[in-house]
Amino acid sequence: MIIGRFALFFAFIFGLAATQAPEFWQQYKQRLGGAIDELAAIVTQFDTDATAQHLTQAQAIARLESDPDPLAQGRGVEIQHLIDRLAKLRHAAAAFDAPNVGAKWVALAETFDPQIAERAYEAYEPAIPTTPDGFISGIIGFVIGGGLVHLIGLPIRHRKKLFRRRNAPVEA
Template sequence: MSVAGRTAVLGLALAGGLAGSQAPEFAQQYRQRLGGAVDEMRQVVAEFDEDVRRNGLDRDEAVSLYAQSPEAFLKDRGLSMKRLLSRFSTLSRQQAELELAEPLMRPVIVLRNPDQQIVQGAWQIYEPAVPVTAAGAVWAFAGLSLIGGFAWFSGKMLRFLFVNNRRRSEATPS
């Protein structure tokens, strides 16, 4: 491989390492925003549950009452409450998974089932950070290896395709 090719592979590998090293930091910021969202939703759900309890109902019965109402506003409110309860359940489960997970695995948990609103919020305020944890180092090495390996393999394939084709065409008499 030429000097330019090796330099390109090294540059891409380093960029991959830098990008990979940010995964734990982004997962941490996602986790913080997730915690805030769950805390706020918990308050809304607690107030809803208190109203439900005070009226001798359970959640499903209360949401059904909304759905059966002839008033469009109440039907819409029932649908939004149903969505909120579902999202609260999903986000609470994800929060519990993130809390139990090792720092190395938190980016995987975020990638497995990200909440788009939380991802967008975290991304808008995200500031890259230098990783000083073992998880950051592992993710940096993974990014460096994946991108560097891909760049090296791509260079080899391009060389094989173009250099070998040129040699064959030069060797074939016209």
């Protein structure tokens, strides 16, 4: 009986917290878009410079990385890192365009970027969910919260079965 009340309480808390996910996703996606725009501008400028030297992007990076000057080598490594990060962020942005709420949860878990999440959290303000995504997220959180408490409470509810004394074996 007490576990049922705890389950209801935690289900409510998890549900309330989960309703905030769509607002955070919105902030995260906006930050993601800004980061993509910045990185795309840097990579485009690098590509323009490489093209002016009649080089492909890969050739320009290889030239920088093979240069004996440590500054040029570092620039080659850095631009490769920026290109890889841009691809990852574009993949994340595409994943957030899914209409399915569950897909957005999965997208955040799979493509989580700590820097962007930190900036999104700084801009995040709790909001009352009035969208279907907010409602569905609340239900998901409610079910997860209640389910976790029931799962944790299983040993308590069944303690008599789990911890009863067993009869000593009879010797023949």
